[in-house]
Amino acid sequence: MFEVTPESMGTGKRGEVASDAGLQPINPLTVKVACSNCNLRELCMPMGLKADELDRIQEVVAVRRKVKRGGRLYSNGEKFSSLFAIRTGFFKTCITTEDGRNQVTGFQMAGEIIGLDGIVREHHTCDAIALEDAEVCVMPFDRIEELSREVVSLQRHVHKIMSREIVREHGVMLLLGSMRAEERLAAFLLNLVQRLHARGFSQSELLLRMTREEIGSYLGLKLETVSRTFSKFVEDKIMEVKQRHVRILDTEALKLIVNNNHKPY
Amino acid sequence: MFEVTPESMGTGKRGEVASDAGLQPINPLTVKVACSNCNLRELCMPMGLKADELDRIQEVVAVRRKVKRGGRLYSNGEKFSSLFAIRTGFFKTCITTEDGRNQVTGFQMAGEIIGLDGIVREHHTCDAIALEDAEVCVMPFDRIEELSREVVSLQRHVHKIMSREIVREHGVMLLLGSMRAEERLAAFLLNLVQRLHARGFSQSELLLRMTREEIGSYLGLKLETVSRTFSKFVEDKIMEVKQRHVRILDTEALKLIVNNNHKPY
């Protein structure tokens, strides 16, 4: 299978990913690369490729690019040209309106594809901000389109990635539209550990890369509510929370909160 | 340009769309068709096609299918095989979880494409229910994929449709995550009239095809709150409301509610 080193995600300390940053001239930094030996291949590429197809598909990855913590991979209004596969690091995407509204639309981690919002208007409609030092594979979209006309499995893969994002957002709508604060936070944490676990991390322990405010924005709650809800979970012995370090003690209880506990009758 | 007859949408009485239903043997009904003389072409097809491309693209529309009010175009868990272009009628899509949660994820009208959620798992993950008698063009997805490998403008179009859906859902997340009841309903109504207007209907008058409960589900509110908010808008002379018939008197006021009015400082 594949491994993601704990240093690069999940429990590592912030900032240590960019250990080779000194080799690079400027930020954003760019590096030539190949997918064939990337340990995230199974997350961001179609499966069961023939050797020659894999060769062709790596052509879409033009370069890699590093983004420092707090830096932007792209911004609202910016010309769209590429999708990005996250190699290391952690991002948030968010929309900000002129009148000051702000909504985090997602948190993305290694192996996930980011930038799909830009396709329709050929300009990005949200901001992608690194929550820790990150590195992405830059995949120019016209090359993706070109190649997916020839490699059927890539075409299918692109369609699935977009459909997956649509389905994910349906889930967020369900969360925002029908859940109470505890349910939202429980669902959020379960989703996070599940995705981290799929990357080789603990099922019970995680390091939040985002602030309470960012969690709140994503969940449609105020940061104080997020904080209080964490405290309640601690009180109920469902988890231990020390700042951004969370250890889940009772996964079942969390699942119950998300599933059964929504309407007592 | 194109026209959609008022009888088929927007202000017509329910049920009169299926005037030729008697000609059809069973329900769901199916009819052979062509896009070239469809007045919705500019909504659901790529623009600026050459004649031969148009010819090819109509091949994707296998048949049409009628869905009666209350009927399902597809259901959660059902095998995915086709996307659907709505010709007439009005749909809602919604997810229902085992534990009884329910979330309307969207309302779709003529010219819009429905079914994208099914691609990723090859099974649908939500229900599409007709809110009035409807007719759709059935577009088998493997034929779409096949053809979009050959017709670049179709490929691009498919990508844009999926990206558009992602961006739309970002907007819903903003609504659900950061707006108060009045703001949500105002945004919802503005969105509806804007889409109806793009189809040749009034900018100020609309007939809601959905119940207060369905609106509430979409907006993350209870039906009583929706009803009360309508009443408040009437009181404030922003609109007239008679059951499902809405006449907007002050569009600017609605826009102000959505934009400026969210945080007084």
Added chain:
DNA sequence: CGACACCTTGAAGAGGTTCAAGAAATGTGG
């Protein structure tokens, strides 16, 4: 060490929900 960002907690208040009752519209069957 001090400045700054982030987190926690309390108390008061607002917005939305819940429960309940009744009115209006719609659909159905005789």
Added chain:
DNA sequence: CCACATTTCTTGAACCTCTTCAAGGTGTCG
């Protein structure tokens, strides 16, 4: 075509969840 059943909508009152405002604590970085 009318009466009745059903669904949908409206409105009130009490309640509850989450927000707001405020203060203080914790952790981090230069």
